Amino acid sequence: MNNEQYPFNVDKVEKPYLVCFEDSWVHNDELHSHNKGQLIYVESGFQYLTVEEKIYLLPKNHAAWIPSNCIHKTNWGSKKIKLMIMFFDLEKEAPFYNEISVFLVPPVLKEMIKYAEKWSKKLREDPNETLFLGTLLNELPQFVVRSQQLYITPPADKRLSNATAYLHEHYAENLAMEDLSQIAALSIRTVERIFKKQTGLTLSKYQQLLRILKSIELLNEQELTISEIAFRVGYKSLQAYTNSFFSVMQYRPSEFLKKLGGIVSSQPDSIQ
Structure with missing residues (x-):
């Protein structure tokens, strides 16, 4: 090809x-x-x-x-x-x-x-x-000092296609495996087994990565403040977003924005 x-x-x-x-x-x-x-x-x-x-x-x-x-x-x-x-x-x-x-x-x-x-x-x-x-x-x-894990692996099983599409559309909401099982019309145990096997992640970890990837899109566009981005992607506080971002990227959002060549507002993105 x-x-x-x-x-x-x-x-x-x-x-x-x-x-x-x-x-x-x-x-x-x-x-x-x-x-x-x-x-x-x-x-x-x-x-x-x-x-x-x-x-x-x-x-x-x-x-x-x-x-x-x-x-x-x-x-x-x-x-x-x-x-x-x-x-x-x-x-x-x-x-x-x-x-x-x-x-x-x-x-x-x-x-x-x-x-x-x-x-x-x-x-x-x-x-x-x-x-x-x-x-x-x-x-x-x-x-290449460190290859960054900026990726997700969506479930390939077609039985989860509708549930996966819903998850990617509503990533900012607090979803549970029960929600996906209802959309897929499968038992919670079946959905949980397929999801973990094909993504290698729990639902909460997958949703965390999805939120961080979406937030990086918004950081890249430089149209919203870091606080606005935190709430836009589903975090209840700036500190929660910063901690989640750091656990994935090993940078704070403001540090990452500087690496993108962006302008950081004077507002801190974490509690010192």
Whole structure:
């Protein structure tokens, strides 16, 4: 499967590396793969990405490494999003290149990625481009201090499809397994067993991750205060939201917003 967003076939380009800068990315919800490894960097906006049944969130200033021949698809995201996508022929044996990674892009790598924009969609091999992108690829594992767990794994069992859709729509409400069982018309025990087996999480933990992902979307948009976001995604207090956010992200919301390049209000997001 090779889903093309470009006027050329990526895998037939006869050069080891390829850069594609998209100023206004058009989402295409089709599963596809590439023979080349792929680095996706979100310069502005946010993007969801499905890989191996996991739905990953890529906020601004984050990147995803996708191994070669890995089936994936882009999902919904910002109405307008700027992406830098790089494709690499791989001869690397290090484990990093064979695993999915989503990570905050450090300043040095960000500048390298932006510098590479000069070669966007150029199909002829340039020795300078090859040398530069080869260095970037070689050093990439050193830039990934910690791959962030910005993903959820929705239940694949079709018997839970309506219940899952309801959960994703009403994530800010306090839902119980009994609510999902009524929607799915299955016993609580059956729903609980399927849900835990296919997501690897309890309902409360799954809902926590869903709330945090939704809050990151809102942080990314920078239209609401941190307090407003906390209540919007279902938390009863700013402190409860901050504690939950920190347990997932290892950052406070205000710290994470700074990493997105956003402006933080003077209001603290936690009680010191």
